[in-house]
Amino acid sequence: MDIAHRRIGQPASEYKTREYNWAGNLGYRQERLERPTGVDALREIVAAASSVRALGSRHSFNDIADTTGTLVSLEHLPADISVDGAGRTVSVGAATRYGELAAELQRQGFALGNLASLPHISVAGAVATATHGSGNGNGNLATAVAAIEFVTASGDLRTARRGEDPDFEGMVVNLGALGIMTRLTLDVEPSFPVRQDAYTDLPWARVLDRFEEVTGAAYSVSLFTDWAGDTVSQAWLKSRTSADDGAPAAEAFFGGTRAEEPLHPVPGMSPVNCTQQLGVPGPWSDRLAHFRLAFTPSSGAELQSEYLVGSEHALAAIDAVRSLAPKLAPLLQISEIRTMAADRLWLSGNYGRSGIGLHFTWKPLQAEVEAFLPELESSLAPFAARPHWGKLFTGQAGPLERLYPRLEDFRALAGAWDPQGKFRNGFLERTVFAPAASPAS
Incomplete structure (x- = not known):
């Protein structure tokens, strides 16, 4: 395909x-x-x-x-960021970038529960595709949504609210199939400081033996690897802390060594565009993302795929990918392993299960990556791996129906909102609406 x-x-x-x-x-x-x-x-x-x-x-x-x-x-629609301190929510224009929203919330003394690695992404786009950050106790970014304003197929303006609309959990991660989101209301909390510490060369054996301890060692933990060799190349720990907590981090972390200078996840790249490390406390808005809003993380010359696996299969899925290292290495810039909490959003990669995200940042080798993805997906298939909706994958509606228990409900919901299919496109027809193939006789 x-x-x-x-x-x-x-x-x-x-x-x-x-x-x-x-x-x-x-x-x-x-x-x-x-x-x-x-x-x-x-x-x-x-x-x-x-x-x-x-x-x-x-x-x-x-x-x-x-x-x-x-x-x-929607880039020219106003951000119009409005904080309801008493209700602990913020209303924001759909095209607003998370980094811009975070800066304004911090200015007013509030915070989002988490951020993705890039602060450059729009609120609506991240929500619609269930984009996430990391943390055993943190849901993806869509789980913070309390209300959404849509322009429907008829041009009407409709607002869906958590607790009021019975199908709200199907409306959040919507893939753009219900309408065009114009505003979103998100949960917020009081601002909090974060420190970020990094470690290098963690032995795989130690990481896998105590995986839940490793991923639960901080508010947000990211593991970076090229899958080759016996070590995880980097671990980034983002910890909620106090503003005056400048004490050095422990020298070792599950066999890894504390980094004494800032790092970039991709070997050989300058860390200048990464958020502050080395344990220096600072606002959540400047630490929870991996990269700074003021910088473009790279030239854009990369491709990405990601697959989400339930916690019970985390170690087996990691082993399966490690076995592909000789084929992965020529195509890969870096991989990241993150954790997310379970949720009830119908098309979320974490619907009904906590789990890990296996993220792949590929070199810009489109044909070669496309040729390799079926093998990668086949190796992850026994673990019911769900692909990230906004990244490269080869899944079709039939197999995806087995991965998302509420997919048929979402089809019905989209049909009610958009009976003429005005918001459908090739992607949706291929992944969501195409009928499942009949079993071979």
Whole structure:
């Protein structure tokens, strides 16, 4: 299957548009690209369109946002960040980047429970695809959603609220299939300081033997590896702390050695664009993400895949990937292992189960990565691995139906919200709405 429409290196003249995703591996195919400056203008655009999709911060690596009809960028809609301190929520424009939201919340003395590795992604895009940070007790970013405002297929404005709409848990991780999100209300809490400490060269044997202790050693833990050799190359620990906690971290961590200078997850890359390390306490807004908003994390010359596995299969899934190291190594920049808490969002990778995310940052070798993904996915299939909706994977609706118990319910929900299929595209038809194949006789 051709996962993307434009492989890196293909001439732009082959496509109708010069609009690409952040990584440059996909060219959007829209007939029209609209950039409304207000919700009323957006409503008119959606009502008049026969096919329409929303374009977020373009950090998806597949065609989830693509359409041959009308593509709508929300980048010019106002952020209009409004904090309800008494209710412990914040209302924010859908296209607002998490880094911008975090800075404003910190200014007002509030915090989100977690952030993804990149603060550059939009709130709506992250929520719609169940994007996550890390932490045994932390749900993905979508679990913070208390309300969503949508522009529906008819151009109407509709708000869904947690505790009021019986299908709310199906509306949050929505893949853009219900409408275009214009505002979201998120849970917040009082601001808290965080320190970030890093360790290098943790023996795999120690990590696997005490895996829950390793991942539970801080509020958020990330393990970076190239899968080769006997050690995990880096462990990043983000700990909730006090503002005056500047004491040195322990010299060793499960056999790893405390880093004495800042690190970048990818070997050989400068850490200048990474958030503050070396145990220096600071606001959550400047520590929970891996990278600083003011910097582009890299040139964008990369591809990404990720698969989420239940906690009970974590060690077996890690072993399965380690066995593929000789084939992985030529394609890989770095991998990251993170943990997430269970939730009840229908299309979340953590629906009904806590687990780990096995993240792969590939070199920009689209054809080679596409050729390898079936083998990787086959090795993870025994563990019911769910792919991240915004990254490269080869899954079809039939197999995915076995991974998401509420997928049929989501189809019905999307059919009720969008009976004419205005928000559907090739990605959704391939992954969500295509009928499952009949069993072989």
